[in-house]
Amino acid sequence: MVPLAPWRPAAGLEGLPLLKRGAEAEIRLGEFMGLPAVFKLRVRKPYMHPRLAERLVRLRTRREARVIAAARAAGVSAPALLAVFPSMGLIVMEHVEGPLLKEVIDRRGLEAGGLVEEAGYNLGLLHRAGVVHGDPTTSNYIVRGGGVVLIDYGLAEFSSSVEDRAVDLHLFRRAVESTHAPLAGELYSLYTRGYLRAVGEGGVEVLRRAEEIRLRGRYVRERRRSVWGVG
Amino acid sequence: MPPKGAGEVLVLGIESTAHTFGVGIVSTRPPIVRADVRRRWTPREGGILPREVAEFFSLHAGEAVAEALGEAGVSIGDIDAVAVALGPGMGPALRVGATVARALSAKYGKPLVPVNHAVAHVEAARFSTGLRDPVALYVAGGNTTVVSFVAGRYRTFGETLDIALGNLLDTFAREAGIAPPYVVGGLHAVDRCAEGGGFVEGIPYVVKGQDVSFSGILTAALRLLRGGARLRDVCYTLREVAFSSVVEVTERCLAHTGKRQATLTGGVAANRLLNEKMGLMARLHGAAYKPVDVMLSGDNGVMIALTGLAAYLHGVTIDPGEAYIRQRWRIDEVDIPWYPWLPGDPPPG
Numbered sequence: 001m002v003p004l005a006p007w008r009p010a011a012g013l014e015g016l017p018l019l020k021r022g023a024e025a026e027i028r029l030g031e032f033m034g035l036p037a038v039f040k041l042r043v044r045k046p047y048m049h050p051r052l053a054e055r056l057v058r059l060r061t062r063r064e065a066r067v068i069a070a071a072r073a074a075g076v077s078a079p080a081l082l083a084v085f086p087s088m089g090l091i092v093m094e095h096v097e098g099p100l101l102k103e104v105i106d107r108r109g110l111e112a113g114g115l116v117e118e119a120g121y122n123l124g125l126l127h128r129a130g131v132v133h134g135d136p137t138t139s140n141y142i143v144r145g146g147g148v149v150l151i152d153y154g155l156a157e158f159s160s161s162v163e164d165r166a167v168d169l170h171l172f173r174r175a176v177e178s179t180h181a182p183l184a185g186e187l188y189s190l191y192t193r194g195y196l197r198a199v200g201e202g203g204v205e206v207l208r209r210a211e212e213i214r215l216r217g218r219y220v221r222e223r224r225r226s227v228w229g230v231g
Numbered sequence: 232m233p234p235k236g237a238g239e240v241l242v243l244g245i246e247s248t249a250h251t252f253g254v255g256i257v258s259t260r261p262p263i264v265r266a267d268v269r270r271r272w273t274p275r276e277g278g279i280l281p282r283e284v285a286e287f288f289s290l291h292a293g294e295a296v297a298e299a300l301g302e303a304g305v306s307i308g309d310i311d312a313v314a315v316a317l318g319p320g321m322g323p324a325l326r327v328g329a330t331v332a333r334a335l336s337a338k339y340g341k342p343l344v345p346v347n348h349a350v351a352h353v354e355a356a357r358f359s360t361g362l363r364d365p366v367a368l369y370v371a372g373g374n375t376t377v378v379s380f381v382a383g384r385y386r387t388f389g390e391t392l393d394i395a396l397g398n399l400l401d402t403f404a405r406e407a408g409i410a411p412p413y414v415v416g417g418l419h420a421v422d423r424c425a426e427g428g429g430f431v432e433g434i435p436y437v438v439k440g441q442d443v444s445f446s447g448i449l450t451a452a453l454r455l456l457r458g459g460a461r462l463r464d465v466c467y468t469l470r471e472v473a474f475s476s477v478v479e480v481t482e483r484c485l486a487h488t489g490k491r492q493a494t495l496t497g498g499v500a501a502n503r504l505l506n507e508k509m510g511l512m513a514r515l516h517g518a519a520y521k522p523v524d525v526m527l528s529g530d531n532g533v534m535i536a537l538t539g540l541a542a543y544l545h546g547v548t549i550d551p552g553e554a555y556i557r558q559r560w561r562i563d564e565v566d567i568p569w570y571p572w573l574p575g576d577p578p579p580g
Contacts, residue, residue, distance in 0.1 A: 021516075047512050048508075052472065167442075171441075174387070178387065181382045
């Protein structure tokens with residue numbers, strides 16, 4: 001047997017090059033058992049009560065690992081899972097190299113349309129696996145080998161509800177409206193085309209609900225009933 | 232106040248979207264803020280009653296405008312434009328402000344400038360902090376939104392999927408029997424009650440992408456209370472969970488946009504704990520953080536006048552006959568041709 005290559009425990013991760021300091025986790029590059037790997041270490045937010053921070057780190061780490069495993073099993077293009085350490089808040093996974101979908105759209109505009117459709121297709125496969133992503137923005141797809149890889153399952157959940165699925169679509173639309181405003185309409189329609197290809201008929205209801213959520217954001221009645229006022 | 236100088240531009244702004252009828256007067260020359268007059272309707276019990284508010288506004292509008300002119304030491308003839316918040320907000324209340332502004336504009340021949348109330352809250356934050364291009368968390372009774380300027384407009388990066396942060400605190404306080412009054416000495420009833428409280432389990436934390444949701448928190452908090460949990464612990468935890476979630480979505484917006492500045496604005500912006508959390512979050516990302524000046528956090532006429540001044544100098548006016556109120560006018564529907572210009576900067580052009 002090949003001897004196992006050593007890996008660095010969380011305490012030693014500082015030695016690994018920092019790829020990204022996200023809103024929620026540090027992403028470092030390293031090797032795990034000889035494979036190029038991404039070390040995703042959730043940080044305990046200093047602005048949260050320690051018990052809340054602890055709860056979120058454990059919960060999100062464990063859930064993210066389970067979700068990635070389920071997604072991969074359903075054929076979603078997602079990074080391979082290598083190891084999980086919930087109490088440390090650490091997930092080790094395959095290193096996916098390539099530009100972000102956001103960057104490719106910024107550079108190539110609608111020429112990246114095929115990739116956007118592919119991105120929607122992947123979300124559809126994920127939903128079919130009973131998982132919602134929770135943050136499917138153009139910054140959470142990596143373009144690799146003519147396709148896309150859906151990353152960052154930090155906010156993903158097991159759910160088959162129409163509402164949760166529709167929120168995913170709504171979030172993608174929100175992301176393109178805020179980041180790629182002039183192309184938002186086209187990008188969203190390509191995305192939903194790919195989505196429908198993966199989920200079939202049932203997706204129509206999800207799309208309709210996504211539209212409803214969008215309007216709800218605008219017309220929430222409760223907002224008008226407060227002493228703080230609309231202000 | 233010094234008399235009006237040559238080339239100086241003065242704008243009078245009117246706010247009447249919710250409980251406050253505000254009149255502000257601002258200038259292109261220091262001191263920029265010349266007058267800040269407010270008449271605030273407060274409920275004896277329950278929440279806002281739009282009809283009562285409108286009646287109260289009608290009674291006090293005239294004297295508020297006169298007082299503002301007196302405070303600024305100018306006459307209506309010195310004013311170059313009248314700005315008014317046309318939305319979003321409560322219809323009956325908005326109508327009073329719009330009527331007064333249209334009348335002033337028509338009678339004295341002053342250009343009328345439409346202002347979006349939410350845009351004005353963000354501009355008040357930019358003006359009072361000097362942060363030119365921040366990610367802004369706007370939290371108030373009826374609003375919980377994370378916005379930042381991208382391609383000509385303030386874009387919504389996240390918002391509440393149900394009730395707003397101020398509404399959550401108010402409703403909980405009311406249901407728990409600790410309000411009204413909601414705010415005493417700058418502290419909300421929930422803040423006062425959370426003193427000496429500790430963290431309890433059982434309140435969900437809901438962040439979806441960059442959006443938050445509070446209705447589940449409200450239900451769970453009330454259930455804990457009825458189940459016998461200590462009120463101060465529930466208040467403490469409710470606040471901890473709700474504030475952490477809005478700070479987290481702001482953090483996500485900072486990370487997503489790569490911007491280097493953050494601010495907090497709106498009626499809940501004066502909250503000390505929320506400010507501490509925002510400051511810690513910003514430090515984590517090496518971003519500058521400052522909240523809106525506490526004088527401009529709640530609804531006021533100055534923020535409308537400031538935004539009106541920027542808009543007016545960049546050619547934004549409206550025919551009084553077209554100046555309809557818009558109860559649901561979203562922040563991301565407004566073009567911001569003056570960005571990142573601020574009153575105090577050299578005049579445009």
